[in-house]
Amino acid sequence: MSGLPPHVRGTVVTMGTFDGVHLGHQAILRDVGRRARARHGHAVLLTFDPHPLSVVRPEAAPALLTRAGEQKELLAP
DSSP: OTTOOGGGTTOEEEESOOTTOOHHHHHHHHHHHHHHHHTTOOEEEEOOSSOHHHHHOGGGOOOOSSOHHHHHHHHOO
């Protein structure tokens, strides 16, 4: 991507609900961190509260394993 300011170059972003922060999530987060370090950039996680389905299709929204506060603690470095 051209034209990015220097402070965001090398940034690696992942996004998802990351409910429960299971082993698959942990692997993704490790990979994002590794890729960001290799690029001398930042690792960024974008998550959602509330769950996107609870907004666009409430009847299809899954029951969540963790509350937002708990999730923040689980995702903290």
